[in-house]
Amino acid sequence: MNDIGGSDTIKPAAEAGRVTLPEQGLWKNLGQADGLESAAQAWTPLMFGQLDCAEAVCVFLVDPEGGRLRATSHWPRTRMPAGALIGAAEAAMENNRGVVRGGVGDGGQLTGGLVSVATPLVVDGIVLGAVGAEILPQDQTDLRVEMRRLQWGAAWMRDVLRRDASMADKRRYSNAIEALNSVVNVAEQKDIATATRSATTALATRFDCDRVTIGFQRFFRTRVSAISHSAQFNKQMNLVRLLGAAMDEAIDQRGVVIWPETQSDDPRATHRHQKLAQAQAVGHIMTTPLYSRGHFIGAVTFERPTDQPFSQDEIEILEAVSTVLAPVLDEKRRNDRWLLSKLGESLGGHFIRLAGPGYLGRKALLVCVAALTAFFWFTMGEDRIAADAVVEGAVQRTIAASADGFIAESFARAGDVVSKDAVLVRLDDRELTLERLRLLTELQRGQIEYDRALAARDRAETQVRRSQIDQIEAQINLIDKQIERTELVSPYEGIITSGDLSQSIGAAVARGEALLTVTPIDAYRVTLRVDERRIADVVEGQTGTLVVTSLPDTSFPFAVRKITPVAEYADGATSFRVEAELTDGFDNILPGMEGVGKIDVTEARLIAIWTRPMVDWMRLWAWRWLSLD
Incomplete structure (x- = not known):
């Protein structure tokens, strides 16, 4: 193999059990790598050839966008890193030291299985990733030697990471110099x-x-x-x-x-x-x-x-x-603007304060307005915020399909009241039953082969058959769990708010597909869509009154419990979601009812309450076009 793009197989050497990789070509690829990924792809086969007991070698780097650990390169390419190796890499990064996982008993003795070893990649005190390997050591000496070689080999990847960081610093420095030169040129x-x-x-x-x-x-x-x-x-x-x-x-x-x-x-x-x-x-x-x-x-x-x-x-x-x-x-x-432009901008802030001469009719109108203003100024009223409201369950639980399959029976639909642990839907389990029967047959056959190998004292064959039996038993346990989950039950006593499968018997469903929604029968909340212009006046603990469309002659008191700081755009307006709790008299309330809720804010003058929308609009207009607060 002359480069890393060839076959993933590695031939054994005459003495150590594998042929040494053509290090000259791999060193060339590593030295000429123009990025982290290409360097990692050159390093993994090179490191694989340096480890006598290696079964797989992998490079893990931290994803700069998501912050998660990802396998950048692994060798052989056909063998993905196992969970034990990933766990060892994560532990090595967390503890900032070499880690050994699997294949080692509590007393430090080897159990004969795969051993996952990993060591972190640290540059300037920052952990950027880890390198790991799956090995099959014969004794503790092999384990220590392989771990030492992996730690030595990790220095190559650290050099690549350090070189990449240095190049990034040079680019940032060059950007700063160019920007500074341009600023100096303009500022002069x-x-x-x-x-x-x-x-x-x-x-x-x-x-x-x-x-x-x-x-x-x-x-x-x-x-x-x-x-x-x-x-x-x-x-x-x-x-x-x-x-x-x-x-x-x-x-x-x-x-x-x-x-x-x-x-x-x-x-x-x-x-x-x-x-x-x-x-x-x-x-x-x-x-x-x-x-x-x-x-x-x-x-x-x-x-x-x-x-x-x-x-x-x-x-x-x-x-x-x-x-x-x-x-x-x-x-x-x-x-550098004209003085007239600067003056106009300054005088624009005072334009609305100007008043010209008027006629008698205008003066009379002003007197009437003043009288009305005085009346409304001294007349007090309750400032209330009106918002569209919807009654929802305090908790909503979605009943979803546990696996791909077909609907066998449906015992409830929207509007039904169900008790806790009541079966709502049952999926067809015939295929799972047949699969379990097949696995039982394989288990019996595997047990016979295991007994035969045990009688022949063939230790290797015995280990293989034992592993196969364990795997089949695990599959049978998984099938049993899947059969149990074909019956979808209600998590609590409540009412079905959505979903009707009575006309879908035999229909196919996908895993995770929502089938029914259950909400508690005695716990409700009110969701109000408060206009963005009034959301600043809403605080937790305020009280209010709800009137639903289906019961216009009945009002239900509520208290504000939560204000969601996320805007929603609908029906041409921006609003914020406010959640409230019904405090009394909600026996006739059902989930999904809509109406209007009014939140009691404070007592204020009528003139302030009635003219508030216009005043807010004028303030916004003045701030946008005249830069006035």
Whole structure:
């Protein structure tokens, strides 16, 4: 075998029982590996050849996204790591030391089975993974030798991890340097026009771009501010319009847009970038939005010829540069505005306070409004929050199919009251019974073979037959459990709220498929959908009243128990889920009833209660358009 892509089989040597792997080719693959996975794939067969008693070797690394341990490479490739080896790797990472699992008795004596050994991969005090092996040692000496070799071999993978971390640090350092140089170049300029021209030209020169363009948003459209190597340009020319449209495309998608499109988990629209490339004969285009002060203020577009695409490192650097440049350019742009614009923004906050001269009718109207305001100001009322409400069971238990099969009998359906441990559904168990009978036959045959091997004093054959018998007995136990679970019972006394299988006898069901839903008969809760404008006034412990559609003449008191801090969008409005507990008189209540619930907030003036929606709307409008609190 000349490389790791060949056969997974390993031939025995004349003395030690296996042929030594061609280490020269494996060392070459390990030294030239350009990533962790390729290095691991080269290391596992090399380590396998170094261990005399090895049955399998595996490299485990921590997934950077999920944080879970995953097998990056294993050898032989046809043999997946067993649970004992995975457990040993997890224990080694947790304890930060070598771990031995399985095949060793309480007294430290070998039992003759597979032994799983693992040692952690630690770089700069951080555990990044583990390496492990399944071995068949003859005695304690073999176990210690194999463990020592595995720990020595782990140093190779630690070097690869350390090299990968060093390269990542170099990339981050390079990004920081490029961003700092760009900021210094822009910060030295006096006005925004000079700053943008200097920034575009410097970026185009530094990153070998044919053209770099910076634009800022104004009135919901991006307008080009500067083009590299161009002191002036016509804002009506076709190139400027295409550049502005490409920038709008990136800002609308709130992310970097690259054309031609690359393989990515987050694809983006590139229609306008394609138009720009076709019109200007551009090979590669990259647009990064500029984000500052909580919103996107503009974008930067980079263009390159066809034979010079953007590499991943360059993309990361340009993103970092754009991120750092955004607040600097935004600050210069805001300071470089006309005085009239600044004055208008300041006076806009006082516009609603202005009042002009009026006529007698207007004055009379104002007097009436003042009188009504005084009346409502001194008249108090109860501030209540109205919300759509649904009655639900305090606990809902889903009765699901325990395995793939067919419905044999159904004993309850929606609306039925059932007692605890009552059988609700029974699945067909004929196939399981036949499988159990077959396994019993195999068990008897295996017992006969075991007795025969035992009589012949064939220890190897006896061990094999004993293992087969244990496996069959485990399968029989599993079948027995599955037969028991064909009868689905109610976990408590309650009422069936959903599901009707009376018309589905003989129908196929999949494992985990929901069949029925059971809720307690004496425990209910009320779920209210409170509008987002009033959710801040709701606190736990507040009381209220519920009126359901089916009983409009009866009210049911409740108390707020839980406020879910997750927004839900439905029927054109955003609301929050509030859970309440019925406190009295819910004998006639059934799950699923809908109605209206009102939460008692506090006593307030009528004018404040009636005008609150309008006042809140005006505050939001003033904050959005006039920057007024």
